Amino acid sequence: MARIDYCDTTKSNERTREILGKNRNANIFRMMAHSPSYFEQYCRLGGAIRHKGELDPVVRELAITRTGILCEAPYEIVAHKRIGKNVGVTDEQNEALENWQTATCFDEVQRAALAFADEIVKLKKPTDATFNAIASKLTPAALVELQLSVGFYIMTSKFLETFGIDMQPVTEVVS
Template structure:
């Protein structure tokens, strides 16, 4: 059960209700709706991460799901395994994300991105070797997008866990 009540959206402004409607009134967004201006900007950046840029969507979703795993955020893991499947992440890859280093289902770019993700989450910054490995595989724009995706979903995972956002049926998770 969430640590505070979800926003009473009947009292929300029209823009907040519109954004909630576009996002299936998911629990994470109903909690964020307590702060309409932050909520709107969060959704703008999240939309850019998921729908714009040049980073391969499979690489992005593998990194986001791995971030959720490392941050121990089940809501995030469930949501992004589903989103990943919709962009081409295989069931085998989703299943292997807990122990990706021993898995054979990831290509070199995906492995470099997962190592980069692990170090961003666990350390102050990635090592030079890890940074160079991914930088040789991605354009500068895609590399920036990967880092910002991981950072954004660290924040999202921490938000979910701080407020103990309730899981939703898989069909409803955003």
């Protein structure tokens, strides 16, 4: 159960209601709507991460889901396993993300991206070896996009857990 009430969207401005409608009034967004300007900018960056740029969507979603796992954010894990499946992440890959290091279903780029995500979440910064491994496989733009994706979803995971955001029904799309 959420730690504070969700925003009463009947009192929200038109732009906030519009963004909420585009995002199916998902609980995470109903909570963020308490701060309309932050909410709008959060959605702009989230949209860029998920729909623009050159980073392979499968790599992105594997890294995002792994971030949710490491941040212990079930809402994020469920949401991005579903989103990942829609962009080509296999069921086997989704199931293997907890212990990806021993799994054989990830290619070299995916493994390097997962190691990168692990170290961003767990360490102050990735080691040189991990950074160089992924940097040798991605363009500078894709590398920046991967780092920003992981960082954005660390923030998102922490937001979800801080406010105790309630899970969405399975049929709804979330963050």
